[in-house]
Amino acid sequence: MTQGGTNLPRVGGYNQAVILDAIRTAGQVSRVELAPLTGLTSQTVSNVVRRLLAAGLITESGHAPSSGGKRRTLLSPRADGAFAVGVQLDPDAAVIVVVDLSGEVLASRRVRLTDLGDPARVVARVAAAARRLTARTRVDPARLLGTGIATPGPIDGTAGEVVLPPNFPGWGRVPLLEMFGAATGMPVAMDNDATVAAIGERWIGGRARAGSFLFIYLGTGIGAGIVLNNTVLHGDSSNAGEFGHMTVEPGDRTCHCGGTNCLGPYVSPAAVLADLTARHGRSAAERIGLAGTDEAVHADWKVLCRAARRGEPAARDVIRTAAARIGQAARGAVALLDVDRVVLGGEALRGIEAIMCEEVDAAVNTTSVARAIRRVSVERSVIGEAVGAVGAASLILHGRYAPGWRMLTQPSP
Amino acid sequence: MTQGGTNLPRVGGYNQAVILDAIRTAGQVSRVELAPLTGLTSQTVSNVVRRLLAAGLITESGHAPSSGGKRRTLLSPRADGAFAVGVQLDPDAAVIVVVDLSGEVLASRRVRLTDLGDPARVVARVAAAARRLTARTRVDPARLLGTGIATPGPIDGTAGEVVLPPNFPGWGRVPLLEMFGAATGMPVAMDNDATVAAIGERWIGGRARAGSFLFIYLGTGIGAGIVLNNTVLHGDSSNAGEFGHMTVEPGDRTCHCGGTNCLGPYVSPAAVLADLTARHGRSAAERIGLAGTDEAVHADWKVLCRAARRGEPAARDVIRTAAARIGQAARGAVALLDVDRVVLGGEALRGIEAIMCEEVDAAVNTTSVARAIRRVSVERSVIGEAVGAVGAASLILHGRYAPGWRMLTQPSP
Numbered sequence: 108m109t110q111g112g113t114n115l116p117r118v119g120g121y122n123q124a125v126i127l128d129a130i131r132t133a134g135q136v137s138r139v140e141l142a143p144l145t146g147l148t149s150q151t152v153s154n155v156v157r158r159l160l161a162a163g164l165i166t167e168s169g170h171a172p173s174s175g176g177k178r179r180t181l182l183s184p185r186a187d188g189a190f191a192v193g194v195q196l197d198p199d200a201a202v203i204v205v206v207d208l209s210g211e212v213l214a215s216r217r218v219r220l221t222d223l224g225d226p227a228r229v230v231a232r233v234a235a236a237a238r239r240l241t242a243r244t245r246v247d248p249a250r251l252l253g254t255g256i257a258t259p260g261p262i263d264g265t266a267g268e269v270v271l272p273p274n275f276p277g278w279g280r281v282p283l284l285e286m287f288g289a290a291t292g293m294p295v296a297m298d299n300d301a302t303v304a305a306i307g308e309r310w311i312g313g314r315a316r317a318g319s320f321l322f323i324y325l326g327t328g329i330g331a332g333i334v335l336n337n338t339v340l341h342g343d344s345s346n347a348g349e350f351g352h353m354t355v356e357p358g359d360r361t362c363h364c365g366g367t368n369c370l371g372p373y374v375s376p377a378a379v380l381a382d383l384t385a386r387h388g389r390s391a392a393e394r395i396g397l398a399g400t401d402e403a404v405h406a407d408w409k410v411l412c413r414a415a416r417r418g419e420p421a422a423r424d425v426i427r428t429a430a431a432r433i434g435q436a437a438r439g440a441v442a443l444l445d446v447d448r449v450v451l452g453g454e455a456l457r458g459i460e461a462i463m464c465e466e467v468d469a470a471v472n473t474t475s476v477a478r479a480i481r482r483v484s485v486e487r488s489v490i491g492e493a494v495g496a497v498g499a500a501s502l503i504l505h506g507r508y509a510p511g512w513r514m515l516t517q518p519s520p
Numbered sequence: 521m522t523q524g525g526t527n528l529p530r531v532g533g534y535n536q537a538v539i540l541d542a543i544r545t546a547g548q549v550s551r552v553e554l555a556p557l558t559g560l561t562s563q564t565v566s567n568v569v570r571r572l573l574a575a576g577l578i579t580e581s582g583h584a585p586s587s588g589g590k591r592r593t594l595l596s597p598r599a600d601g602a603f604a605v606g607v608q609l610d611p612d613a614a615v616i617v618v619v620d621l622s623g624e625v626l627a628s629r630r631v632r633l634t635d636l637g638d639p640a641r642v643v644a645r646v647a648a649a650a651r652r653l654t655a656r657t658r659v660d661p662a663r664l665l666g667t668g669i670a671t672p673g674p675i676d677g678t679a680g681e682v683v684l685p686p687n688f689p690g691w692g693r694v695p696l697l698e699m700f701g702a703a704t705g706m707p708v709a710m711d712n713d714a715t716v717a718a719i720g721e722r723w724i725g726g727r728a729r730a731g732s733f734l735f736i737y738l739g740t741g742i743g744a745g746i747v748l749n750n751t752v753l754h755g756d757s758s759n760a761g762e763f764g765h766m767t768v769e770p771g772d773r774t775c776h777c778g779g780t781n782c783l784g785p786y787v788s789p790a791a792v793l794a795d796l797t798a799r800h801g802r803s804a805a806e807r808i809g810l811a812g813t814d815e816a817v818h819a820d821w822k823v824l825c826r827a828a829r830r831g832e833p834a835a836r837d838v839i840r841t842a843a844a845r846i847g848q849a850a851r852g853a854v855a856l857l858d859v860d861r862v863v864l865g866g867e868a869l870r871g872i873e874a875i876m877c878e879e880v881d882a883a884v885n886t887t888s889v890a891r892a893i894r895r896v897s898v899e900r901s902v903i904g905e906a907v908g909a910v911g912a913a914s915l916i917l918h919g920r921y922a923p924g925w926r927m928l929t930q931p932s933p
Binding site (some may be wrong): 110111112113114115118121122125126128145146147148151256260261270271273284318319326331333335336337340341342343344345346347348349350351352353354355356357363365366368435436438439440442443444446447473474476477478479480481510512515516 | 535539561686732764925
């Protein structure tokens with residue numbers, strides 16, 4: 108339970124990750140520059156760079172302009188050094204991507220999930236589609252590190268299970284990690300969708316996502332991912348960033364936990380669509396062109412967001428109301444964590460990025476810390492709509508290559 | 521901005537901290553047991569133990585019962601290995617303590633602050649009192665490491681300044697770190713009161729405070745301290761744990777940030793005392809024996825808490841209402857951070873620990889994660905009322921001896 112010690116082999120692995128991270132963040136950098144960037148000696152930098160070149164993770168990519176003496180060789184990451192598969196599992200569909208070490212998407216596919224009541228069939232279907240997609244990309248199988256799964260929470264991280272996920276009715280405890288491992292024959296990692304999205308931003312975002320940030324993820328539900336000092340917060344039970352139970356001004360909605368002041372029930376696409384009819388009548392829904400059925404939530408949400416973007420007043424009103432509640436929760440989270448950046452992303456954000464960023468920005472910048480000491484920057488995902496699936500693939504790459512505390516020490520028994 | 525690397529000297533310092541931490545946590549432990557506890561080799565353990573003995577930080581404290589072979593020598597921390605001064609600065613008074621390495625209070629004093637408008641006089645007064653108190657304890661000056669200051673936020677950690685603290689009217693940017701350094705002639709560290717209290721719990725609480733927890737601090741204002749995986753969260757601007765801007769159900773109070781749904785304005789002693797008169801009339805205030813003036817807030821709060829403890833209905837009502845709002849904020853914070861323990865403490869908690877724990881416990885254990893995966897334990901401070909001042913002293917001891925990420929690596933420029 109207390110902190111574990113460290114030793115030389117761990118230090119070697121850690122410093123290798125530090126140097127790879129510095130090269131990835133810089134894009135192109137010389138050995139000489141790496142020493143001050145990492146705080147390591149030139150001798151250590153040379154040795155590690157040799158190992159990274161041999162492993163095919165970086166390449167010599169040219170020379171810096173001469174500054175009098177010998178021209179410095181520049182190092183860059185090799186995109187084809189490693190690959191990973193990412194799966195974003197949502198009640199509506201699974202999005203599958205194959206990405207390279209740089210985070211670029213080589214191939215992607217959306218698989219509609221129909222037989223949602225049977226987790227085994229869902230896994231079989233998704234694994235088969237992932238296999239076909241990977242074959243099509245012709246990546247070197249020896250460099251394909253594994254499959255990352257982004258799933259709605261809650262999850263039991265130790266057991267690798269999702270546990271009674273509210274968005275997958277009928278699912279109890281489902282051992283997704285083991286099931287995907289068996290179905291893909293590859294190493295598998297799993298985390299909740301918002302945390303995975305934050306890992307993707309950290310992995311791919313370079314300098315723009317160094318340090319600390321709160322990632323707010325809008326999908327079927329709402330969630331958050333937390334990065335503090337370049338380290339992803341997983342939490343005691345692997346459920347850090349559960350955002351739906353943040354307290355907001357109460358209305359007439361009841362959360363599955365019994366509360367009337369939980370954020371979750373007020374800001375899901377289904378909830379905001381219901382608000383539209385409740386506040387502006389059926390006529391507004393018809394005018395905007397909403398089907399209004401439970402099955403059409405996914406499609407209706409897109410229609411509603413497009414209407415809001417072109418300025419339709421009723422659509423803007425309900426989306427702004429939801430955005431203000433998200434802002435209330437974000438204000439508390441930012442004050443608690445003291446992060447200077449909030450990133451918004453997820454499939455359900457499409458078309459309403461501007462309204463969301465505006466409301467969240469206003470809310471998080473009211474506190475005394477924000478006004479007297481530092482503003483909080485509110486930004487859109489650098490990855491965009493596929494942040495869940497790309498983040499899931501990053502889970503594998505980040506877990507293997509990002510310099511983390513766990514590489515150096517492990518908690519003692 | 522990316523992660524820095526590590527090297528052998530850093531590893532040596534870190535492993536020494538790990539072993540001291542393991543000995544402190546265990547209380548008494550043999551060299552043989554330390555290897556599996558820390559994940560270090562017996563050779564490393566032997567070398568580090570020799571250094572810790574020579575530094576006077578631990579002692580050989582007896583022998584384990586024989587289990588056949590040679591009896592094992594047991595190691596214990598030396599309470600007199602190091603000392604620190606702690607100062608808790610509140611608008612009402614400063615509490616000063618001298619503590620030893622084990623966290624035991626050797627001497628303490630409360631200094632009423634009268635000329636609050638003049639920070640220089642406050643510092644001079646407190647520093648003089650600290651000097652007299654330290655002289656009285658006759659601790660070895662060579663082992664007195666410094667003075668820790670717990671101050672209401674917000675603070676500018678980089679500059680060592682408090683910045684427009686709402687509870688110190690008239691204070692702008694006050695460079696407390698520099699002022700106390702000059703006045704005491706000792707190394708000084710400073711952090712906000714709730715974070716400092718959490719550090720104290722972590723430093724002194726042993727196994728009971730290993731891992732992760734959220735500390736909720738009730739003083740003149742409300743604040744939180746956050747410990748994640750044995751590491752204190754300071755935040756990007758050293759203001760992590762600002763709890764007063766967590767959103768709660770709105771009422772008729774306006775926060776200095778303009779919000780009507782910020783926790784802070786509803787749960788300070790002054791606010792709860794005002795609630796009593798508003799909800800139960802002047803007669804209730806008189807019956808309980810409250811003076812009802814601005815100057816008497818500190819004394820009235822104690823009277824109100826005593827009344828609540830003996831079951832006075834109006835007193836219980838307003839305190840339970842405040843506790844429920846704290847519970848709302850705690851639920852969101854616990855879900856966000858995914859910690860399995862909440863600790864309540866601070867001077868203003870005296871007498872109402874039971875009501876507070878009950879309401880917070882009910883609130884944080886409603887979420888799906890709490891119900892399906894793990895309960896959240898809600899506990900009182902192991903240090904008690906002086907947690908702010910003792911925590912301030914721990915800031916010095918913890919900063920010097922606790923094994924932390926910063927010992928191993930430093931962020932690159």
